[in-house]
Structures are given as structure tokens and as C-alpha cells.
Amino acid sequence: MDRIAIRGLRARGRHGVFDFERHEGQEFVVDVVLGVDTRPAARTDSLTDTVDYGELSSRLVDVIEGEPVNLIETLAQRLADVCLTDPRVVAVDVTVHKPEAPIQHRFDDVSVTISRRRG
Template identity: 40%
Template sequence: MDKIFLEGMAFFARHGVFPAERETGQRFLIDVALYLDLSLAGRADDLELTINYLDVYHKVEAVVCGRSFQLLEALAEAVATAILESFPVRQVGVRVRKPGAPLPGYFETVGVEILRGKSCPAK
């Protein structure tokens, strides 16, 4: 299966368990991987036969910046659901990183990574 990916999308949003995180907000980094067959687009060199990266970016931005989640897991699920509902993909991988998580000590980032797919219709 082929893959389109957008990595390191950065958004300022208000997610977190603690009220202060939701009040002041912070930076979140989002990576998505869209799994689908890209052979037709590759042969035809036609944007209409693939997924426009700009559309994916705007969909992710709308979810990340549109409402507040307590858990990174819930944010990742919402991004995955929006992509699966909006684009002709078989699976989507979503990685959410929170470099400014309120933890003691030094760390680069914390996060979650999920992989979701469309259900096969019953026969």
C-alpha cells in the first residue's frame, strides 16, 4: 500500500488535563500518514487522482484548533476520524506530540501514535 505523509505540522491549541494547559495553550506537532493506492495518480500525473496535501492540512488544522481535548489520545482519534470520513484512504496513521507537556525534568516530547482504518462493508 502506498503512503502520503505530512510530518511536523505545528499548531497552537488548548489541549490538556490541567486547566492551565487549556487556558494558556501550547504548541502541538501532528504527523499523518494516509494509506491508499497511488498508482493511477502516479501514472497520470493528475491531482484529481490523489489527495491534495493542502486539503489534508486544513482538515487537521480544523480538528486540532477547533475544540479542546483533555487527552492526546482523544485528539488523535478525532484527527483520524476526520481524515477517514473526508478522504478516500484505507488507513490513516496519526502521531500527536506535545513538546511542552507539564512534566518534571528534561524531555523532547511526549505523544501518542495510532493507526485506524475503514471498516469493510458486510457482504
């Protein structure tokens, strides 16, 4: 399985269980790794034969900036669902980072990673 990765995609969202998270929002950072067969694109050298990662990035940002959810687990699932709408994507790993999570201790990152495969 070949992989196409988008790492460090940033957008502001209003996800979280606390009112201030919903009101103020915060930056989320997303990594996606798509499992695809890149041989058709390699043969034709055509964007139409692969995943357009620019277009996919825009769709992912729409989800991050869109309807708020309580948990980053839910956000990760929504992002995975977007990736799997492309029939060329067989599997996807999604990591949602919440670097501004409301934790009362010093930390570098909070993240959730999920792996999903097509049916």
C-alpha cells in the same frame, strides 16, 4: 499499500487536563501517514485522483485549533477520523506530539501514535 505522509504539522491548541493548558494553549505537532493507492494519480498526473495534502493539512489544523479535549489520545482519534473521510484513504497512522507537556522533568517529547483502518 502506498503512503502519503505529512510530518511536523504545527498548530496551537488548548488541549490538556489542566486549567492553564486550556487557558494558555500550547503547540502541538502532528504526523500523519496515509495508506492509499497512488496508481490512479500516477496514471493521470491529476490532483483530483489523490489526496490533496494541502487541503488535508488545513482540516487537521482546524481540529488542533478547535474544540479542546483532555487527552492527546482523543485528539489523535479526531485527526484520524478527518483523514478517513477521504474514501481513498484506507488506513492512517497519526502521531500527536505534545512537546510542552506539563512534566516536571527534562524530556524531549511526549507523543501518542494510533493506527486506524477503514471498516
